[in-house]
Amino acid sequence: MIFRQLFESASSTYTYLLADPVTRRALLIDPVVEEVETYAALLADLGLTLEYTLETHVHADHVTAGAALRERFGSRTVVHRDGGAACADVPVKHGDHIRVGAIELEVRETPGHTNGCVAYVGADRVFTGDTLLIGGCGRTDFQQGDAGRLYDSVHSELLSLPPDTLVYPAHDYKGRSVSTIKEETATNARLGGGTSREAFMAIMANLKLAYPKQIDRAVPANQHCGREVVSQG
Template sequence: LNTKPPEAVGTLLVVPFAHPQGCRTYLVADPVSKQALALDVHLDLVDDVAERARSEGWKLPYVVDTHTHADHPSGAGTLADRFHSTRIAHELAQHVGVTRHPSDGEILHLGDQPVTVRHARGHTPDHIVLVTDKALFSGDTIHIGGVARTDFLGGDAGQLFDSVHRLLADLADETVLFPGHDYQGRGQSTLGQEKQTNPWLAISDRDDFVRELTANPPPRPANMDDLLRLNREGIDIPDTVSAEEAVRLVEAGGASSVIDVRTGAEFDAEHVPGARLVPLDKLAQRADEVRATAAPRLLLCRTGSRAAIAKKTLAALHVSGLTVVDGGIEAFRNAGGETEKGRDRMSLERQVRILAGALSLLGVGLGAFVHPGFLALAAFISAGLVFAGVTDWCGMGLLLAKAPWNQSSSENAENAAAAPAACAASAPTAGCAASVPSSGKVIT
């Protein structure tokens, strides 16, 4: 949650929200009328945006999506429902639930303050940007040091060139740039600064721009087709997903969205190739790693029980887009899903059964031969097993998960390598950013 005071940009106030995926969400408010709009709300950030708007005493007449997002789930519908806001997107987006489709040059009013909508084709045909007296909220047109990619969703590099240069011609160099993404932890720039340092803006010939932009497109965002369907149709991500559907998602390129919440030892024994290991007992410390993956995020364990607990834990940490793989990795394998197997390790559930049985036998033996009071141990273990069966929560299992033999020998190295990607990914590998042009040199 961004707790910094709102930044005054011209006559309006701006509160930015940064997501580990590199996405940017904004609240833009008029301090006099206390009317605000929310822009490009990531589903994970809905609670943060709502809490901040309420804490500032802002009404929220508008919730805006600059375009159909392909790399993350939109929270526009969820936030608009909470505040009874008007949802805004271009008519070409065809989003279910959008009630206002502004044309180029149409003005939204926050109190007496105008916010101008500009149609900016290029990244997508439905793309719009918002212009205030001192700021440009550029969505996926101009990024800090880059521009948007145009190789999917009907994007057009020539149209992006036209849109970018129209904005540069119409707006002053002092205009503050608030992009829809930044993958290197930067918050804002100015158009004047971008003219000096952005290699894409240095290309003045349209044909050269198109040739450079289309030459080496980055990889497609994970789960893109499913995210487009979710964002257009306003469908909620289900609480559970069948093993067959999980196999389809993984085979379509979504393996990086599989969050395996088993122990490291179980992961070493068998796992989905490309899955991320985040053990159940470490979820709170590593929630940002989950946020950095693309939704829908598939929570996986052996049978589905621990994944259900993980979903509740992550939801309490405002992580959304979660779905539990029904039946766990066993069902996934039986449904034809690919898994990698290593050295066979004893499952956590089996360890619980062995330890519970051993402690019960110990209690009975000590009760018979030492003192009857030891029978309470057997009774306590039995009661614990009943409790675990009723509540689907097993304290013994959580304790065993921390045991040294249940850790993965590769977990620390793997996660150390993966962590920087959340905030420091370079533009060439970013979901919606174009690669650096071969002829461009960034001036710093």
């Protein structure tokens, strides 16, 4: 598999390119609209055809490149059916699979950060979005956030994966690029080391986080696959 992790520094977002080396077909997970030219150059350099863009959820901190890439490359946008993104070409649900050549990703619903959060599970790695971050997790105080649901999602759908599974999150704010299920189970500051559901909910209730800078722009735009913002630009 061709695999590239890309970083968008304004929102500290990780975007992932996965491609089948034989068919040269590709997908992008959580692409950011400001980075379209970077993706286009990379696809051209590698000789790849973009088939899908996958969202782990409707983001509040950046605008997706889904619509812009669809217009440019004919790629199809993949968003969970509960994300409020009627624009999605492929509204997915738990247990669905996305296939690109020999690459297969299983959709797992992981609500908690938002209603429509999903993880994409591959052969040796999982793309966890904001549900499970390296050493932490996404906030649960807006967009239908629910700390108890997030705790249940992480335990039932993510920490239950094989221990060596690579964890690729949607963000990191400390320069870390990857982790494993084993590490998060042992050392995640909010969810690891046997933290109880009640203790986790108390942690999440007392974070006192600032109102997200981009949320009023990003969420409506992302519910249109980023199209509104692109057409204004």
